[in-house]
Amino acid sequence: MRPQQLVEPAPTYDGIDGMLADARSRLTRVTAQRAYALVAAGDALLVDIRPAAQRSAEGEVAADVGALVVERNVLEWRLDPRQDASLPVADLEARVLVLCQEGYTSSLAADSLQRIGVHRATDVIGGFRAWRAAGLPATRAR
Numbered sequence: 001m002r003p004q005q006l007v008e009p010a011p012t013y014d015g016i017d018g019m020l021a022d023a024r025s026r027l028t029r030v031t032a033q034r035a036y037a038l039v040a041a042g043d044a045l046l047v048d049i050r051p052a053a054q055r056s057a058e059g060e061v062a063a064d065v066g067a068l069v070v071e072r073n074v075l076e077w078r079l080d081p082r083q084d085a086s087l088p089v090a091d092l093e094a095r096v097l098v099l100c101q102e103g104y105t106s107s108l109a110a111d112s113l114q115r116i117g118v119h120r121a122t123d124v125i126g127g128f129r130a131w132r133a134a135g136l137p138a139t140r141a142r
Contacts, residue, residue, distance in 0.1 A: 020104065023111035027122045032131040035097045035124045039065060044095040049075055049109055050128065054101055058128060062137030067099065075109055080116050096121040103127040 013019040030038070038044035046067040048060065061067035068089065070078045075098075077083050081090040096118055100106035106123035113121035124130065132138050 020107055023107050026114060027107060027110055029103075029107070029122055029125045030097060031125050032134045032136055035099070035131075036065070036134075036136050038095065038097065039067075044097050045089060046097050046099060046124075047075070047079070048099045048128070049106060050099070050101055056142045058101060059132065059141045060139045061099070061128070061131065062139060065137050072100075072105060072109055076112060076116055079113060079118055092117045092119070094118065094120065098123040099131065100127045102129055 011022070013022065035044070035046060039046045046061065046065065048055065048067045048069045049072040050058070051071055055069070060069075068087070070087070074085070077085040078087045079090045079094075079096065080086055081092060083090075096110070096113060098106040098110045098113070098121065100109070100123070103124060103126045106127060110121045110123040126133070128138075
């Protein structure tokens with residue numbers, strides 16, 4: 001019988017707030033206005049991770065902005081260029097700005113992207129709600 005290999009335990013948190021704070025400690029988050037400016041200048045890729053039902057109910061980033069829709073459940077596989085399921089834009093050096101509805105799930109997702117090597121990943125403070133509140137290009141809810 002082989003000896004059991006010791007594995008470093010995953011960090012644990014005192015609830016989701018601790019996990020979120022830990023994730024955000026590694027991010028340089030951007031405002032919706034800054035995200036728009038970076039995308040417009042061609043310096044970043046905006047990735048909307050909201051599910052279809054939420055995008056339909058709340059609206060979407062306007063098509064001419066060029067946001068990429070990649071739902072949260074497949075994000076890492078689509079943005080890791082080492083995966084067969086990756087998208088052509090997948091690049092470990094890309095500046096990826098993750099957008100969710102309110103800026104919580106996107107922080108966890110951006111941290112996850114950093115952990116797989118997309119080191120310039122971050123998220124948009126306040127999410128799509130902040131995007132819409134700033135008057136940035138968006139479609140209306142259906």
